[in-house]
């Protein structure tokens with residue numbers, strides 16, 4: 001394949017990767033990106049809040065509901081020693097284990113007692129043999145009011161396993177049974193001062209996401225009205241956050257709440273796309289028209305909280321009190337989620353959408369308002385639509401030219417959930433495999449990554465219409481019962497995290513973004529090789545994919561110019577000769593791209609030359625001579 005890249009840029013490009021941070025699913029927030037190590041820190045988990053989280057150490061533990069720390073956290077922990085031990089306390093196993101890597105761990109706990117007393121507790125991380133990996137003395141001067149205590153546990157050596165436990169112990173002479181404990185929390189060192197787990201946040205940051213979709217998806221809607229996302233219960237001190245029944249699993253603490261989600265987006269340099277609850281829940285209930293106004297007011301107030309200039313309103317002052325004086329940087333706001341999902345949603349969205357959209361536009365005339373469904377009519381009056389596609393490799397390969405002939409009207413498309421979820425071996429009817437089935441993928445496959453990359457090239461070429469591609473879901477905690485949806489972009493356990501085949505497609509797009517497009521002339525028609533080219537600063541960026549089983553050599557010439565073989569260029573190439581190969585928990589690096597600088601051997605007579613292996617995707621940066 002011979003490609004010639006024209007020197008003139010043909011159009012500005014406004015396209016980038018979105019990271020969709022979806023709460024609760026696959027333990028992606030609690031137990032995942034939210035770095036809290038203690039499970040059920042406020043005894044909110046299913047059942048009694050203790051089972052599968054807390055155990056006594058020479059002690060009986062129970063839940064008490066009197067003298068609660070707050071109205072929204074009714075339970076607290078009672079610890080009563082058994083017999084006359086020299087020390088006693090509690091153990092917590094975390095979310096499927098606790099990693100103990102070298103570093104500092106920040107402990108916070110709250111306690112009160114019926115009468116004033118004092119003691120010194122020992123907080124530590126312990127391995128499976130009960131050896132302390134690090135511990136701290138925590139002086140507790142206790143009264144009959146709730147007080148918060150802090151300490152730092154230093155782990156020096158640590159270990160690389162998940163079978164550790166957190167322990168909180170008291171000397172044998174402490175009369176703990178007249179005391180109660182809550183919000184026992186332990187954080188490792190986190191990503192750039194956020195609450196995020198370092199390795200997972202770094203993997204997301206490395207995608208260089210342009211957009212950050214937060215509190216969206218099914219976790220926004222909730223399974224019913226009571227379990228919808230309520231932003232005012234997901235801000236400020238943890239004792240004011242009740243959490244809610246998880247949409248996918250157990251309990252969502254909302255510790256990874258509105259500010260935490262937006263701060264992390266800010267830390268990775270992305271613009272946020274928050275979703276606002278729009279009156280529809282997953283049990284197919286719509287808030288009746290005559291009861292909708294408080295929900296509209298709440299959505300507008302949420303945007304005031306996120307956007308009002310510092311000190312300009314009670315919302316801005318509340319945000320500042322919660323640690324973020326400046327407004328957040330929003331790209332758009334999305335009204336609801338998947339309001340095409342049922343007849344009930346489609347029908348009621350006809351009135352719900354305009355009421356939310358009009359109220360938001362009245363308060364924030366410059367904010368892009370995105371519909372979660374194409375159905376509000378007339379469609380051409382929608383400024384932006386969120387489109388979701390879970391499909392086969394062929395569907396995404398076909399999307400290479402999907403937008404070339406798309407109607408150019410005022411509506412832009414935001415692909416905020418996309419993934420090859422189905423191998424296509426059962427035919428092009430992925431719906432039959434909704435969440436399981438013979439052709440549903442467990443982990444992303446190489447052909448899927450190539451197809452997603454190819455679809456993104458088609459979108460980047462049409463960025464006047466289509467603005468982004470978000471793989472969904474992003475995170476997948478490996479472990480019995482922790483994961484509800486597959487395939488996913490990044491897998492992780494308590495210790496480790498590893499990218500999938502599809503991660504490298506997103507990564508290549510994020511790292512090799514362009515600001516304007518070049519036209520390409522080619523010696524052959526596209527398929528099985530696909531291409532796009534553009535400009536990033538002074539460099540040319542070429543993207544290529546090969547969806548076929550045979551290697552193909554591609555030569556890229558610059559029209560009327562030569563590429564400089566000695567200038568710093570770089571390349572990423574991800575390939576596997578098995579189209580259905582995956583990165584699995586057993587073989588985490590099966591698909592690992594080559595990332596290197598270009599060198600003279602990549603060039604022939606001023607043209608760049610690459611042999612694309614079977615099932616490959618590549619992106620290169622080249623300097624012109």
Ligand code: AHR
Nearest residue numbers: 217218219337338472473
């Ligand atoms: O990403 C998984 C789920 O798929 C999202 O929560 C929902 O929006 C979609 O149906």
